Amino acid sequence: MYILxxxxxxxxxxxxxxxxxxxxxxxxxxxxxxQEGFFYFSKTKxxxxxxxxxxxxxxxxxxxx
Amino acid sequence: xxxxxxxxSKFDLMEVSNSELMKVRLWIVSEGDNQHEKPIxxxxxxxxRPTLIGKPVVAMYNRYxxxxxxxxxxxxxxxxxxxxxxxxxxxxxxGKRWLCADGIIWCRYAKDVAFVLDRDQIxxxxxxxxxxxSGENNSIESFCFSGITLIGTTPAIPNARAEVLxxxxxxxxxxxxxxxxxxxxxxxxxxxxxxxxxQNNPKxxxxxxxxxxxxxxxxxxxxxxxxxxxIKFSAKTKTETAQYLLGGFESLEWAENIINPQIEKxxxxxxxxxDIVPTEEIEKxxxxxxxxxxxxxxxxxxxxxxxxxLADKQAETDKVLAEESKEQMAEEVVLEETEETxxxxxxxxxxxxxxxxxxxxxxxxxxxxxxxxxxxxxxMSEITAKMSTSEDQMAIYMSENEQLKKFKSDIExxxxxxxxxxxxxxxxxxxxxxxMEELREDAKNFSSENLNxxxxxxxxxxxxxxxxxxxxxxxxxxxxxxxxxNNKTESKSLWDxx
Numbered sequence: 001m002y003i004l005x006x007x008x009x010x011x012x013x014x015x016x017x018x019x020x021x022x023x024x025x026x027x028x029x030x031x032x033x034x035q036e037g038f039f040y041f042s043k044t045k046x047x048x049x050x051x052x053x054x055x056x057x058x059x060x061x062x063x064x065x
Numbered sequence: 066x067x068x069x070x071x072x073x074s075k076f077d078l079m080e081v082s083n084s085e086l087m088k089v090r091l092w093i094v095s096e097g098d099n100q101h102e103k104p105i106x107x108x109x110x111x112x113x114r115p116t117l118i119g120k121p122v123v124a125m126y127n128r129y130x131x132x133x134x135x136x137x138x139x140x141x142x143x144x145x146x147x148x149x150x151x152x153x154x155x156x157x158x159x160g161k162r163w164l165c166a167d168g169i170i171w172c173r174y175a176k177d178v179a180f181v182l183d184r185d186q187i188x189x190x191x192x193x194x195x196x197x198x199s200g201e202n203n204s205i206e207s208f209c210f211s212g213i214t215l216i217g218t219t220p221a222i223p224n225a226r227a228e229v230l231x232x233x234x235x236x237x238x239x240x241x242x243x244x245x246x247x248x249x250x251x252x253x254x255x256x257x258x259x260x261x262x263x264q265n266n267p268k269x270x271x272x273x274x275x276x277x278x279x280x281x282x283x284x285x286x287x288x289x290x291x292x293x294x295x296i297k298f299s300a301k302t303k304t305e306t307a308q309y310l311l312g313g314f315e316s317l318e319w320a321e322n323i324i325n326p327q328i329e330k331x332x333x334x335x336x337x338x339x340d341i342v343p344t345e346e347i348e349k350x351x352x353x354x355x356x357x358x359x360x361x362x363x364x365x366x367x368x369x370x371x372x373x374x375l376a377d378k379q380a381e382t383d384k385v386l387a388e389e390s391k392e393q394m395a396e397e398v399v400l401e402e403t404e405e406t407x408x409x410x411x412x413x414x415x416x417x418x419x420x421x422x423x424x425x426x427x428x429x430x431x432x433x434x435x436x437x438x439x440x441x442x443x444x445m446s447e448i449t450a451k452m453s454t455s456e457d458q459m460a461i462y463m464s465e466n467e468q469l470k471k472f473k474s475d476i477e478x479x480x481x482x483x484x485x486x487x488x489x490x491x492x493x494x495x496x497x498x499x500x501m502e503e504l505r506e507d508a509k510n511f512s513s514e515n516l517n518x519x520x521x522x523x524x525x526x527x528x529x530x531x532x533x534x535x536x537x538x539x540x541x542x543x544x545x546x547x548x549x550x551n552n553k554t555e556s557k558s559l560w561d562x563x
Contacts, residue, residue: 001094001101001221002136002193004211009103009199030100030191030221031136042101042203 006033006040013047014038017061024050087170087179088230089144091122091213093192095161100221103203110164113194116209117152121145122168122227123193124215126177133181133188133217140214143175144168157224167230168213178215188227189220245323246286252312252319256281259309269304276412278310283419289327292320294408477513488520492527500526 006012012032015021021039025031027050033040041047054062096107122144125134134140146152151167172179182188191214198207215227256278263270277298280291299317302308311317485508489501496504504523511519 001099001103002191002214004193004195008196009203011203025135025218028219030219032101032221034136034138042103044100044102046100 002031003033003040004035006035006038011043013041013043013051015041015062016065017058020054020058020061023054023058085171085173087144087172087182089122089168089170089182090228090230091146091166091168091190092155092157092224092226092228093117093164093166093190093213094222094225095157095163097161100219100223103199103205105205105208107162109206109208110162113208113210114152114164115149117146117164117166118149119145119147120210120212122170122213122215124175124178126181127217128177130217131181133178133215135216135218136191136193136214141175142212143178143215144170146213166213168227182215182227182229186229186231189216189218190214190225190227191216191220191222192225243286246288248281248284248287249315249319252316253282255309255313255316256311258313259306259311262306262309266304266306269302269307270310271307271409273298273409273412274302274307274310276416278312279416280419281312281316289324290411292324294412295320296324297408481508481513481516484516484520488523492523492530495527495531497530500530 003009006014016037016039018039021031024041024047029041029044029047029050031039032042051062094105094110096105096110098104121142123140124143125137125140126132127134146166146168153165155163155165157163170179170182192210193212193214194205194208195211196205196208198205200206220226259270259274259278260282263275273294277291277294281287295311295316299308299311299320302311308314312319485505489505493501504519504526507522508516508519
């Protein structure tokens with residue numbers, strides 16, 4: 001399921017980093033949307049677990065946004 | 066100047082055209098929760114169904130991994146969902162309702178995607194949607210489709226997939242649909258039993274019943290006409306033979322189970338059609354009635370006269386109708402009889418057609434068998450010819466072999482005789498002639514292989530005779546304890562040289 005108007009829904013996590021997006025997709029977290037340079041993911045338990053276990057260099061990328 | 070013409074039949078054109086398309090079954094969206102934790106109610110899916118028509122199937126191929134990618138900004142259309150007839154609902158093994166569609170992939174313009182689908186036969190899928198209304202608990206209450214994406218990553222809706230529809234899958238589906246029309250084995254057995262009973266008790270074994278029995282035995286699937294006939298003639302059967310010829314009680318139950326729902330459906334549709342009366346016609350009818358009432362009210366006397374006339378006319382028409390009904394009753398009786406004969410004729414015609422079809426099949430099979438048999442005969446004649454030549458060659462080889470064996474035995478015998486004579490000449494001086502003759506006789510017990518034993522035996526015998534023999538030449542011979550240097554042979558050994 002891929003949404004073309006992600007701003008119409010709440011409870012999402014968005015990132016500009018393609019590396020972070022690739023890491024999350026590789027960890028079986030489906031991409032919700034990709035609009036205007038942002039990658040959107042639904043805020044779920046699975047996403048939270050993946051973010052908690054992010055590698056250090058990716059954690060820095062998320063922090064810098 | 067001669068013109069060149071090329072004729073291509075419509076069938077060839079369709080075949081070529083279809084080879085450029087690949088049909089895929091798309092399991093798009095199911096009711097309930099998904100990995101985004103944004104549940105979609107079934108009503109929202111039903112409402113979004115019409116927006117799926119004409120929408121593209123998109124994908125992005127990664128030539129390095131030779132897999133499809135996820136949702137990308139530069140994904141390209143690779144196919145389409147054509148029309149409403151291709152969209153339908155399905156229930157999966159877990160009992161979940163799915164919105165499915167049969168999509169088409171353009172093999173010529175999406176070679177890479179067609180290659181991946183052909184290789185894997187199944188591919189993950191994701192829908193691209195525009196949300197119109199979202200409800201509480203993050204649920205999606207209203208949405209419309211903008212495309213279907215074939216992806217190589219994990220889909221948000223578990224088990225959302227695209228399956229390549231092959232000929233075998235279509236066949237399986239048709240077989241599933243035809244399952245109800247498959248003649249049960251018990252019905253076939255009953256029909257066979259009826260044929261057997263007919264020989265002892267032919268009462269009730271009419272041509273129609275026998276033909277129905279034959280059709281039940283010989284065919285795998287049943288036609289609707291035959292089911293109608295089974296129900297029709299089962300009601301009239303009185304004997305056991307006739308009952309079994311029609312497939313027994315199980316046959317009647319099975320036929321009714323198939324026919325009755327169809328009749329119910331037909332009646333429902335008919336009722337719906339009858340219930341729908343155009344509102345315009347009703348309005349017109351009401352206007353007409355109103356006009357007539359106005360005219361009636363204007364002239365009451367005219368109405369009374371008209372009523373009297375109507376009563377007379379009704380009495381006359383009643384009489385005519387009574388006579389007509391009597392005639393109709395008589396005609397109906399004749400019609401029923403003719404219907405039965407017509408049904409019998411139809412079934413007999415079907416039998417004839419079946420027989421002709423079987424006869425043609427049999428003749429084709431016979432021709433095939435005859436061709437195979439003639440080919441085998443040719444092969445057999447070739448094999449026998451080869452066998453005869455090989456037998457002649459074998460006889461020649463055998464005779465040559467026997468000659469060689471004889472030659473070998475002769476040579477061996479000569480060699481043996483020469484060895485015997487040589488050994489005997491060696492011991493001739495020291496052995497008496499009688500003893501030599503005995504040993505010569507004894508040599509016949511030995512062969513060329515174990516002749517050495519005989520030679521040793523002869524030498525041992527000769528030694529025993531020569532042991533005590535003295536030389537009369539007057540010279541005393543004494544053996545020296547060292548070897549004569551002149552007799553030394555030249556050795557190549559390094560130790561000897563040192």
